[in-house]
Amino acid sequence: MDPQATEVQEEGCYAGLTHDHLNAQGIMDHVRSPQAGAIVLFAGTTRDNFGGKPVKELQYSAYNPLALRTMMSICKEIREKHDLKLIAMVHRLGTVPIGEESILIAVSSAHRQAAWRAGEEALEECKSRVEVWKLEEFGGEEGGVWRANRDGLQGVQVPASAPTNPQDSGDGPFGPVIRPRRPGEMGHGAVVHPKPDQLG
Amino acid sequence: MAPKPPKGHFNVLYFASANSFTSMESESLPAPLPLRKLFETLDKKHPGIKVKILNSCLVTVNLNYVDIPEKDDDRNQVTIEEGDEVAIIPPVSSG
Numbered sequence: 001m002d003p004q005a006t007e008v009q010e011e012g013c014y015a016g017l018t019h020d021h022l023n024a025q026g027i028m029d030h031v032r033s034p035q036a037g038a039i040v041l042f043a044g045t046t047r048d049n050f051g052g053k054p055v056k057e058l059q060y061s062a063y064n065p066l067a068l069r070t071m072m073s074i075c076k077e078i079r080e081k082h083d084l085k086l087i088a089m090v091h092r093l094g095t096v097p098i099g100e101e102s103i104l105i106a107v108s109s110a111h112r113q114a115a116w117r118a119g120e121e122a123l124e125e126c127k128s129r130v131e132v133w134k135l136e137e138f139g140g141e142e143g144g145v146w147r148a149n150r151d152g153l154q155g156v157q158v159p160a161s162a163p164t165n166p167q168d169s170g171d172g173p174f175g176p177v178i179r180p181r182r183p184g185e186m187g188h189g190a191v192v193h194p195k196p197d198q199l200g
Numbered sequence: 201m202a203p204k205p206p207k208g209h210f211n212v213l214y215f216a217s218a219n220s221f222t223s224m225e226s227e228s229l230p231a232p233l234p235l236r237k238l239f240e241t242l243d244k245k246h247p248g249i250k251v252k253i254l255n256s257c258l259v260t261v262n263l264n265y266v267d268i269p270e271k272d273d274d275r276n277q278v279t280i281e282e283g284d285e286v287a288i289i290p291p292v293s294s295g
Contacts, residue, residue: 127293
């Protein structure tokens with residue numbers, strides 16, 4: 001894969017990384033199909049707080065060639081599993097001001113049920129696997145904190161410079177992602193969300 | 201992108217918390233190096249990185265995830281070769 005590439009496209013699948021604003025219309029057009037009866041679009045936006053603590057802005061960085069490869073492999077897996085027509089995902093990099101989109105995922109299928117399910121699953125797989133990192137800037141003298149999507153509850157050592165709050169739920173009331181272990185896996189378990197009563 | 205490593209070297213890339221800890225995006229180290237020795241080699245250059253950062257990271261060699269052998273006599277000993285691109289992958293946080 002071209003290490004400078006910022007997008008890859010293979011049969012029915014599109015994955016991209018960009019420093020520009022994300023374009024919801026553009027990614028929907030990537031998955032438009034006359035055979036589809038539904039398009040589901042997910043937009044992840046940057047939140048102004050972490051556990052009640054104000055966040056000034058977020059910065060995303062990536063291992064571009066590997067992130068694109070992982071995004072493409074998620075697209076292929078989800079497209080096949082849910083018999084989708086098309087699937088597309090794009091992640092924004094660099095500084096993303098609060099309230100703007102940081103990720104867009106669009107899927108199209110003949111019927112809506114498959115599209116709903118595939119959209120959710122694609123996002124959860126992204127959050128647990130894609131080699132993109134989020135730095136939350138709190139402002140003031142504290143500096144930023146590298147966030148981790150996985151839970152910190154299972155005896156995983158957390159770097160002092162990147163504290164991971166066990167209450168980091170990622171977001172949303174989704175269940176854990178069940179999938180086979182991957183080579184080299186140590187600290188990256190499935191994304192496990194805490195119970196609502198554990199949230200601040 | 202990291203510059204091509206000099207002859208007899210490989211590149212190691214640092215992302216996120218590994219980047220903050222080392223204040224480097226990448227550096228070149230002498231090859232060949234047994235993969236099993238990678239973390240201790242990096243810890244000598246950046247004292248404390250093993251416990252604070254590396255133990256919760258994954259490692260890729262040329263974009264493929266690798267298992268780090270725990271013992272000298274473990275099977276599948278991998279050697280990092282000249283020109284390889286090794287990356288330290290902290291827990292991810294996309295979305």
